[in-house]
Amino acid sequence: MLVWCALVVSHFKLTNHSSFFLLCTLSNFTEYFKPNMTENGLGNRVLNMDTMNPNVKRVEYAVRGPIVQRALQIEKELKEGVEKPFTEVIKANIGDAHAMGQKPITFLRQVVALCVYPDLLEDDKFPEDAKSRARRILQACGGGSIGAYSASPGIEIIRQDVAKYIEKRDGGIPSDPDSIYLSTGASDAIVTMLKLLTSGEGKNRTGVMISIPQYPLYSAALAELAAVQISYYLDEDKCWSLDVNELRRAVKAAREHCNPRALCIINPGNPTGQVQSRQCIEDVIRFAAEEHLFLMADEVYQDNVYAEGCQFHSFKKVLFEMGPEYSSVVELVSFHSTSKCFMGECGFRGGYMEVVNMDPEVKLQLTKLVSVRLCPPIPGQALLDLVVNPPQPDEPSYATFIKERTANLDILAEKAKMTEQVLNTVPGIHCNPVQGAMYTFPRLSLPEKAINAAKEKGQAPDMFYCMKLLEETGICLVPGSGFGQRDGTYHFRMTILPATEKLKVVLEKIREFHKRFTEEFS
Secondary structure (H helix, E strand, C coil), rough: CCHHHHHHHHCCCCHHHHHHHHHHHHHHHHHHHHHHHHHHHHHCCCCCCCCCCCCHHHHHHHHHHHHHHHHHHHHHHHHHHCCCCCCCCEEECCCCCCHHHHCCCCHHHHHHHHHHHHHHHHCCCCHHHHHHHHHHHHCHHHCCCCCCCCCCCCCCCHHHHHHHHHHHHCCCCCCHHHHHHEHHHHHHHHHHHHHCCCCHHHHCCCCEEEEEEECHHHHHHHHCCCCEEEEEEEEEHHCEECCCHHHHHHHHHHHHEEEEEEEEECCCCCCCCCCCHHHHHHHHHHHHHHHHCEEECCCCCCEEEEECCEEEEEEEHHHCCHHHHHHCCCCCEEECCCCCCCCCCHHHCEEEEEEEECHHHHHHHHHHHHCCCCCCHHHHHHHHHHCCCCCCCCCCCHHHHHHHHHHHHHHHHHHHHHHHHHHCCCCCCCCCCCCCCEEEECCCCCHHHHHHHHHHHCCCHHHHHHHHHHHHHCCCEHHHHHCCCCCCEEEEEEEECCCCCHHHHHHHHHHHHHHHEEEEHH
């Protein structure tokens, strides 16, 4: 401040008296305001990088990480007229079906529309089965409105419908509505369960086994909760299969520094697209029983199975078919969502979890924990009800529903096959069959020169590759390093969701780019 005053004096050629007056006045002004600036000003925030929760700083979520932020910047640049070698950004980084052009299922949207605006119940354009579903849901809502809160575990009739759906899916194995908790997508339920499981300090800190590659929600949640991530590797050479011997290796090593308490399985797999065999699931359940682990089965892609000879088996069904030796003791929670499968309704944030063999007192604590968030979004709950209680053969909406559902899944199967075939024609890219889910996770062979260039930039080699791909082609993928991978291997995750013609363009651009990239760094 005094330096600034001196400059003012010099510039305006003030007299000594005037100079002294100005300096004293401004000096007093500074001293007067100094306490406020120190205590409340920007220079001394209460919340800063030193005082914030250190666990949050450890959280990383690659699916919406730096490369996606750059993609958003490029989109803005394109709108402002900045010249690029492409005209649009194609976001193949995330499993957002409707953003990629998939059309909503008519029946689902009709009923939700009726619930949101009940006056439409008088409109003849809506079929009677859609109206009856909407009336039933509204009658279960407070004040007959989906604008009201529900019970914290979710609307009772919807939990009952979920239980019936699970029973039918699993060949009659009973499901208790009181063991069903509706959630804000599956992610919310997964984080809630991890909160319940996390405890202890030092070597007694909870360890959670997650697959590598993994969906970054798991590693991010564990980081936030200061739990210990126990990595087990899927076998890329065997189509990303799960080997129980690898589970044994991982848990044995982990017991040296933490208390392994849970095992997470994603089936069908994200980001790897594999579908676990029944034998594999049985082996996992036996392992969980032997090691006294809580099983978490992420089954949000259960309708997304494409490969011949593959079939979805729910962990609960297999558990109970293995008999009381396992079904009476293995603790299990399974998750499902409205965001994937044939629906792709990500924005509604609908989902559920079913708990099996949970301690009754812990179950009360779980109910308390979900009550803190009041309740999941009611439109999401309504949409979930339509997924688990779809039109029946004797109802007017059935034919259209089945046609749209089948078309969505058939198109995904075609694109899964096409993605595998095209990528495997590119020298330096190896793609396993996309057996299920919505992604491929191909391995990249990168020149040593490219790896060194990445290191100079402080980037993982596949991040360097994906960022360069984005800048040159407008295609946004997620580097494999964001999901975890064996040292010395490089991958990217790409969704198969873009419309068929656009997906062909994406694959061709990747082919051309990889050739240029390899030549540039050879």
